[in-house]
Amino acid sequence: MTGADIAKELGMSPDSLGRTVKFLKKHRLLVEAGGIGRTTFYRTTPYLAFIGTGFEHREAVKEWNPPEWNVGEPRSPRRKKADKEDDLS
Template sequence: MGTARRLLDADTGEIVPYAPYAFSGRHTQVDKARVEAITESRAFTPSQKFLVLWWIGVSPEGMEPLKATGADIGQRVGMSTDAVGKINRKLVKHRILIVRGRIGNYKFYRISPYIAFHGTGIEQREAIKTCNPPDIPGFDESTPARWEAK
């Protein structure tokens, strides 16, 4: 049995108190600049932006797809199956959603790891190697999110 590892302050050598997250559920790393660009873009409708947010919240850990049909998703978010399909296709066209599996003609999706990822930083670096960056109209990768603290 190993001893418990403690984090020490680099300057004082004192033990840094550990505090667990006070939030429920899973946590996801999100690229704030890309989400800001999506939500401010005139190229996406409010329903499309809403579904991006939903995909950020429901995409499984790692690169696993969400195994749900358009009808399942529509029921969960209050949209028709056709509306969900149309929005998902547009988000795939912009590489905001990526296809990660299929059964017959039905495709399974997840949010791009460039936008949000549930896993370690190393896992996220490996995940982005498997797909191209999203095409977000007006997004400039060299420009940080507008509302970041300076």
Template sequence: MGQKGTTRRIPAVNRGTGEIVQLELLGRETFQQEGGERNPVLPGARYDWQPHPGRHVNVAKALMRKVWHKDSGYRQNDRDIFGFFVAHSPERTEPLRMTFKEIAQTLGIRPDTVARSVGRLHAGGLLLEAEKVGRMRFYRINPRAAFDGSASEQLRAVQDARFPVVPAPRTPPTPRKKEAS
């Protein structure tokens, strides 16, 4: 009978940051020694998928399944706008600093459609108001729905974030301006 191999288990996730550990099958030159020689850990690495490299977002799949359901109360435009925020928002809890007009031009829809969808997404807690500059309001994604950052940053970010709701709450109708007769 042969000798039993002495294989050491290497953690696949850095539990401190939530980053996936880059695996190396040959050689041990790149190991960082955390906790002594008996616990070698490779440095954390973000995925860099080709042909579209870049950051990746952690999305709450159970919540997204509810939002994308036909009976969710969210409309197709709402889902498109939320997807736009996921794809275009900066890292962590930074707001998307684009006007409704800029978003509408990118998506090929009307600015008032963007405004109504953002209102529903905000009422449902998927988007949170982050800052106000003059009359302009900027929104960020609720970190309980989607987050671009490490797990420890997400844990801090959700502490003050409300829970998103499905079905979508009804937003009060916006008052129309009265025409002069």
């Protein structure tokens, strides 16, 4: 599928798809897997999904940099009363 076809299938513009692919590449969640002419093929990093044995997985990720996971601090499960009132206004 072309980028325009993929964007249409996902309900977004081709420009939005391009920005999304750029973001995913930057964070090493999508990896270039060759191409033909100006068309580039991508695949997900093996850190996200891999089918096989543990040994096969270890061999598959030897050449990859792991993606950076920037996870924020978890919110407190108990919100303050003032926070709830701010949400209502």
